[in-house]
Amino acid sequence: MKRLGVNIDHVATLRNARGEFHPDPVYAAKFAKKLGADSITIHLREDRRHIKDIDAKKICSVKNLLVNLEISIRDEIVKNALKIKPNFICLVPENRKEITTEGGLDLKRNEKKIKKIIKLFKKNNIRTSLFINPTQRDVLMSRNFGADCVELHTGKFANLVKLKKDIKKEFYRIKKSSKFAEKIGLEVHAGHGLDFKSTKYLCKIKEIKEFNIGHFIIGESIFFGLKKVLVQFKKIIR
Ligand code: PXP
Numbered sequence: 001m002k003r004l005g006v007n008i009d010h011v012a013t014l015r016n017a018r019g020e021f022h023p024d025p026v027y028a029a030k031f032a033k034k035l036g037a038d039s040i041t042i043h044l045r046e047d048r049r050h051i052k053d054i055d056a057k058k059i060c061s062v063k064n065l066l067v068n069l070e071i072s073i074r075d076e077i078v079k080n081a082l083k084i085k086p087n088f089i090c091l092v093p094e095n096r097k098e099i100t101t102e103g104g105l106d107l108k109r110n111e112k113k114i115k116k117i118i119k120l121f122k123k124n125n126i127r128t129s130l131f132i133n134p135t136q137r138d139v140l141m142s143r144n145f146g147a148d149c150v151e152l153h154t155g156k157f158a159n160l161v162k163l164k165k166d167i168k169k170e171f172y173r174i175k176k177s178s179k180f181a182e183k184i185g186l187e188v189h190a191g192h193g194l195d196f197k198s199t200k201y202l203c204k205i206k207e208i209k210e211f212n213i214g215h216f217i218i219g220e221s222i223f224f225g226l227k228k229v230l231v232q233f234k235k236i237i238r
Helices: 009-018 025-034 053-060 075-084 111-123 136-145 155-162 168-183 196-202 215-237
Strands: 003-007 039-043 067-071 088-091 127-132 149-153 187-191 208-213
Touching: 003 187, 003 215, 009 025, 009 039, 009 215, 025 039, 025 053, 039 053, 053 067, 053 075, 067 075, 075 111, 088 111, 111 127, 111 136, 127 136, 127 187, 136 149, 136 168, 149 168, 149 208, 155 168, 155 196, 168 187, 168 196, 196 208, 208 215
Parallel strands: 003 039, 003 208, 039 067, 067 088, 088 127, 127 149, 149 187, 187 208
Antiparallel strands: none
8 A cells, every 4th residue: 555645744834934833733743643644744844934843743753653854954954953853863854945846866975974964864773765856776776875765856847737748758767766675675755736536547556555645635636625614614603
């Protein structure tokens, strides 16, 4: 069975827009788990634009909740991550001006640093995955760096699906990378930009064991939940 990791960053985005307490990401984490999420993913960005350190700490202290913390490889963030004590960590590239994570890690450029971080997390019993572009070269490097898992960047694939373009080549690239990763002992995850349709396609790849999905889940939930909230308000003001 494939697992669903629910990324709740954008609950915090909404909360921060008002600068108050609602909607609460800690409540969202508990609620998503109750509804069937296998784990919760949060990205502690360098500029803390959504999830804050205090949110991450609170979410990681919820009993029986598996938390996957996404972080960059900057020393300050790595140090903080150890204090937050998540179950899993996914190392991602981070560029201050980007709206979202734009691609996989540059493994070649950051080899020494990533190897050192993985060693440190291993010592702390934290499962580490590397967010990479779906290529055999990056999969092999991830294994050689000592990672437990790879998360394949599905952004390009998801966009092709959304634009109704030819997906064959990109689908095959993800499939080939997934098969190779499993063969050399890595667990395979996938994420970025996924919606119902693109996820359905990727479910055909049996080696993918976990999806991490955020923006679409939170965005689509507005439409699923709007009816209930409107009806409740109409009842109150009647
Ligand atoms: N996986 C990783 C490593 C990410 O950086 C992100 C975005 O924060 C996601 C998954 C979720 O992407 P989306 O919000 O587009 O579903």
